[in-house]
Amino acid sequence: xxxxxxxxxxxxxxxxxxxxxxxxxxxxxxxxxxxxxxxxxxxxxxxxxxxxxxxxxxxxxxxxxxxxxxxxxxxxxxxxxxxxxxxxxxxxxxxxxxxxxxxxxxxxxxxxxxxxxxxxxxxxxxxxxxxxxxxxxxxxxxxxxxxxxxxxxxxxxxxxxxxxxxxxxxxxxxxxxxxxxxxxxxxxxx
Numbered sequence: 001x002x003x004x005x006x007x008x009x010x011x012x013x014x015x016x017x018x019x020x021x022x023x024x025x026x027x028x029x030x031x032x033x034x035x036x037x038x039x040x041x042x043x044x045x046x047x048x049x050x051x052x053x054x055x056x057x058x059x060x061x062x063x064x065x066x067x068x069x070x071x072x073x074x075x076x077x078x079x080x081x082x083x084x085x086x087x088x089x090x091x092x093x094x095x096x097x098x099x100x101x102x103x104x105x106x107x108x109x110x111x112x113x114x115x116x117x118x119x120x121x122x123x124x125x126x127x128x129x130x131x132x133x134x135x136x137x138x139x140x141x142x143x144x145x146x147x148x149x150x151x152x153x154x155x156x157x158x159x160x161x162x163x164x165x166x167x168x169x170x171x172x173x174x175x176x177x178x179x180x181x182x183x184x185x186x187x188x189x190x
Contacts, residue, residue: 001026001033002050005043009098010091019043044102045112051095052116058089064123067130071177074131079170082147086154086163093155120144131181139180146176 004026008017022033022043037043065077085093103113124143129136150172153159164172 001028001036002046005047006051006054006092006095009047009095014098014102017043017047041106041108044099044106044109047095048099048109048112048116051092051099052119055089055092055096056119058085058092059120064127067127067132071131071174071181074127075170075173075177078173079166082150082169082173083163083166086151090155093151097152097156128180131177133181142180143176146172 001022004022005017008021008025012021019034019037019040020030022028023030026033033043037046059081065074067074069076099109099113103110121140121144125136125140128140128143133139150164150169154163
């Protein structure tokens with residue numbers, strides 16, 4: 001049900017996501033979706049939770065790089081993840097943007113959306129801290145904003161028809177991370 005809801009969000013947008021549409025697209029008997037997700041909010045929450053699970057798999061947040069190699073090693077590890085997401089999971093990004101906009105209008109969804117995002121932010125905060133950032137919270141925000149901006153531009157923005165190459169993403173991440181913490185591993189900067 002939740003996977004079908006995500007497919008509908010990606011294909012039809014927020015207006016196209018209804019209980020009836022999920023039933024029809026999933027080949028379920030009428031009323032099945034509303035039996036599991038009684039309200040529209042419950043349907044959105046189910047979609048949001050499933051999106052977080054699928055994004056965690058696609059982004060492999062459990063496989064963060066060893067910061068001992070410094071910004072270059074971290075950029076080398078993060079760029080393929082971002083590239084894989086941009087080239088193989090564009091529909092999930094569209095769903096994320098649909099749910100993010102809906103969360104700005106529904107405070108009850110906002111909490112769940114933010115909680116799902118925390119699962120991604122906390123490991124990045126630990127990574128940026130381990131890299132030796134003098135201001136880890138601000139630098140984590142910058143790293144996320146850069147990544148989110150790149151994803152938006154390449155999926156829904158002015159660069160939707162082109163995805164940067166792996167090398168271009170690596171160079172951008174390397175420049176960003178080096179600007180935050182310097183060029184060497186944390187031990188080399190003492």
